[in-house]
Amino acid sequence: MVRTMNPRDIDGVMAVQRKAYFAIEPENADVMESRVLRAPGCCFVWEEKSRIRGYLLGHPWHGEGVPPLHQRLENLPESCELLYLHDLAVDPDARGRGIAGELLRRFLSVAPELNLRESRLVAIQGAERFWASHGYRIIRPVTTYGTTAYLMALKL
Numbered sequence: 001m002v003r004t005m006n007p008r009d010i011d012g013v014m015a016v017q018r019k020a021y022f023a024i025e026p027e028n029a030d031v032m033e034s035r036v037l038r039a040p041g042c043c044f045v046w047e048e049k050s051r052i053r054g055y056l057l058g059h060p061w062h063g064e065g066v067p068p069l070h071q072r073l074e075n076l077p078e079s080c081e082l083l084y085l086h087d088l089a090v091d092p093d094a095r096g097r098g099i100a101g102e103l104l105r106r107f108l109s110v111a112p113e114l115n116l117r118e119s120r121l122v123a124i125q126g127a128e129r130f131w132a133s134h135g136y137r138i139i140r141p142v143t144t145y146g147t148t149a150y151l152m153a154l155k156l
């Protein structure tokens with residue numbers, strides 16, 4: 001089931017992250033935790049039998065720039081209009097069961113109460129097809145990720 005993430009979940013989140021990424025260097029626990037600390041209502045885990053099988057890290061954001069990888073999120077911009085999805089991953093053993101879709105639905109459901117009208121993310125590892133199936137559209141390539149990456153947006 002999906003529930004809100006808290007800082008105690010970071011070890012379980014890191015275990016999924018290690019298995020999920022091959023195109024980029026995984027981010028460290030400090031960088032991941034900074035998202036939960038700044039935007040706890042926008043970060044979720046999917047837990048089964050006390051084990052984290054998937055997670056989504058997000059936060060409100062502002063403007064055309066992309067938050068850099070491998071850097072802590074120290075502060076949120078003063079005024080935000082975007083719900084930024086920083087990272088979504090599911091344990092390879094638990095894929096294809098709708099876990100990512102469920103995490104995404106829960107994440108997008110927070111937008112109205114935060115008065116955010118658009119969601120953005122950077123797609124890597126060929127995931128742009130997955131995001132397109134959820135309505136996100138490519139805005140432009142991103143050149144700072146060290147791998148093929150696209151900024152994508154979904155109007156809410």
Ligand SMILES: CC(C)(COP(=O)(O)OP(=O)(O)OC[C@H]1O[C@@H](n2cnc3c(N)ncnc32)[C@H](O)[C@@H]1OP(=O)(O)O)[C@@H](O)C(=O)NCCC(=O)NCCS
Binds near residue numbers: 100124
């Ligand atoms: C992308 C990811 C989160 C999907 O997790 P999941 O729980 O298997 O997703 P769901 O079960 O909700 O959806 C599965 C559907 O998405 C499709 N899908 C999953 N990954 C895909 C990809 N990279 N490209 C295209 N389609 C993809 C599956 O084919 C399946 O389609 P179907 O329902 O028509 O059969 C998972 O594959 C993952 O963790 N990948 C590695 C991390 C990653 O790339 N994250 C995104 C970075 S931007």
